Amino acid sequence: MKLWKGRFSKEATSSANEFNASIEFDQRLYKQDITGSIAHAKMLAKQGILDSSDAQLIEKTMLDILKEIEDGKITFTIEQEDIHMNIESILTQRIGQPGKRLHTARSRNDQVAVDIRLYLKDEINEIGKLLEALKDTLYTLAKNNQDTVMPGYTHLQRAQPVTLAHHLLAYYQMFKRDEERFSDCLKRTDSLPLGSGALAGTTYHTDRDFLAQELGFANVCPNSMDAVSDRDFAVEFLSCSSICMMHLSRFCEELILWSTTEFNFIEMDDAFSTGSSIMPQKKNPDMAELIRGKTGRVYGDLMTLLTIMKGLPLAYNKDMQEDKLPLFDAVDTLKASLSIFTEMISTMKVNIEKMEKAVKSGFMNATDAADYLVAKGLPFRDCHEVIGKIVLYCIHAGKAIEELSLEELKGFSDLFDQDIYESIDIRACIAAKKSKGSTSFESVKEQLNQIKK
Template sequence: MKLWKGRFSKAENSLAEEFNASIEFDQRLYKQDITGSIAHARMLGKQGIIDKEEALAIESSLLEILKDIEDGKIEFTIEQEDIHMNIESILTERLGPLGKKLHTARSRNDQVAVDIRLYLKDEINHVVELLEELKQTLVTLAKEHQDTVMPGYTHLQRAQPVTLAFYLMAYWEMFHRDVRRFRFCYETTNTLPLGSGALAGTTYNTDRDFLADELGFDRLCDNAMDAVSDRDFAIEFISSCSIAMMHLSRFCEELIIWSSTEFQFIEMDDGYSTGSSIMPQKKNPDMAELIRGKTGRVYGDLMTLLTLMKGLPLAYNKDMQEDKLPVFDAGDTLKSSLAIFIQMITTMKVNVQIMEKAAKSGFMNATDAADYLVSKGLAFRDCHEIIGRMVLYCIENGKAIEELTMEELKGFSEKFEKDIYEKIDIRSCIKAKKSKGSTSFESVEQMLAAKS
């Protein structure tokens, strides 16, 4: 029987009832819903809105319902629409009229708002734990590859030599900013809506500060209408998920390229690869490709919620029932992607010699050759032109810069001396970087010491 049946003269159409129900997906909020209800019952008893004994009886029954749900003894029904009314209905079946007192001084509007905030606080903490694990994994890998030289790229063209440790720590910085975004999102979410009623507050002498303490919220929503009618904190959560997935996707794109026969920089572990149904030689980086693909799915979750909210008048509208699916999906997708990504990069093999060989081709010491001429007193733009002509000469004659004779070098500038060969050695190019945050071995050592 519907808990709101009093106003209606006939039963809800069966198709409409099924269409209206959200229990299929919002049942995962059962623990948050019961937690919020227990705090509400305690507050009602403390304030004398119901007898303290009644509050204790309600709390005891709710704890029994929680255990029965987790033991698989309870089946929810679409007749009661959502997790909130399902639990209240079960409570009323067990306690009789006393169960109906629980909903005093609250609305489903503030009830669902507190449930989703409680859920997201736990979800954010879990995501942050995974991101911190990933950051530590990157530090561990970087320490193993402080001496591994590889090409750095712009436009996917070989640009300047770097170390793999430096490359990995670039992603560490991105994931660190993701952690900061989620922590800020936690602060936004950590505001209590419970006690706001449907939109305008309540006539009962409630204690919302008590509710905040009971449920672990730092502050109260100051405006009851805002408390129940916005989901910006959920949008912020999915936005943070989207940015973190973007970082994972970029990393995966590079791993996919690096694992190709053309690059051969890395080899994925068999446990995180798949084969072909027709080509027996294939070893496909499917886990990385799936993470790259799932990124678009999380972007879709973000657009779903943004579009859902963009035209809603204050306060609550039934459209907002659809807020949970994108929130659940974005969080689930990010968590699973992080978990598999951590294992994938932990087990991959790095082909150190192939990386270094690649770093020694493609004229990646050209900038250092130009800087050498600058140190001899020439303007950088002139040096840029000289080295550009030198590279063209090398291409036409099938040589690397370091293979040019002193006579050939002098043909481009009389400023070249024998010490040029040391300056354009690949490891010397890396070592020579002096700016903070550079790829130099010393700089990366400092990065790792600070991030460990």
């Protein structure tokens, strides 16, 4: 029997019940719902709205229900629509009148709002731990590859030599920003909506500050209408998740390229690869490809919630029941992706020799050759033109810049001298970078030191 049946003279059809119910997906909020209900009962007793003996009975029974849910002994029903009414119905069946008094001074509107915030607070903390583990793995990989040189790319064309450590630390900074974004999102999630009622507050003399303290919220939502209709924190969480998945996807794209025969910079561990059903020789980087694909799924979750919220008048609307599916999906997808990605990169093999060999082709020391001429007094734009002509000459001659004789180089500029060869050595090109945050060996060492601090 529905808890709101009094106003109605006709039962809902089975199809309407099924369409209206959210228990199929919001049942995962059972723990948060019970936690919020226990705190609410304590507050009602503290304020003299509920007998303390009733509050104690409610708490004890709720904890029994919690254990039975976790032991798989309770089955929820569509008839009771959602997790809130399912739990309240079970409570009332067991203790009678005290159970019916629990909903005094609250609405499902503020009840679901507090459940979602409690859930997201926990999940943001879990995601933070996963990001920390990923950053630690990147730090270790970078520390172990400070001397590994590789091509740096722009436009997916070989550009300048860098170290693998420097490349990995670029992703470290991305995930560090993700961690900061989630931490900042937590500030706006950490506000208590419970006690706002349906939208206008309540006539009972409640204590929302006590509720905030009891449930571990930093503060209380200051406006009751906003409290029950706000899902900004959830949109923000999905935005943070989308950006984080974008970073994972970018990294995966590079790992997929690097694991091809054409690049052969890395090899994925067999435990994180799959084979072909028809081609026996294949070893596919499917985990990386799946993460890349799942990024679009999380983007879709963000767009789903933005679209749900875009035209809603104040305050609560039933449309907002649909907020949970994209939220739960993004949480599950992001956590799984972070976890598998960290395991995957911690076990991959780096092909150091292949990376270094790739650096020796593609005229990656051309910019350093231009800088050499700048140091000799030639304006950079003129240097750029001289080196461009040398590169064109090398392409036709089938040579690298460092393979040209001094006589050949002087044919382009009299400023070239014997010391040019030292200046355009690949490791010298890397070591010569002086700007803060550069790829130089010293700079990378300093970046690692800052991370360690």
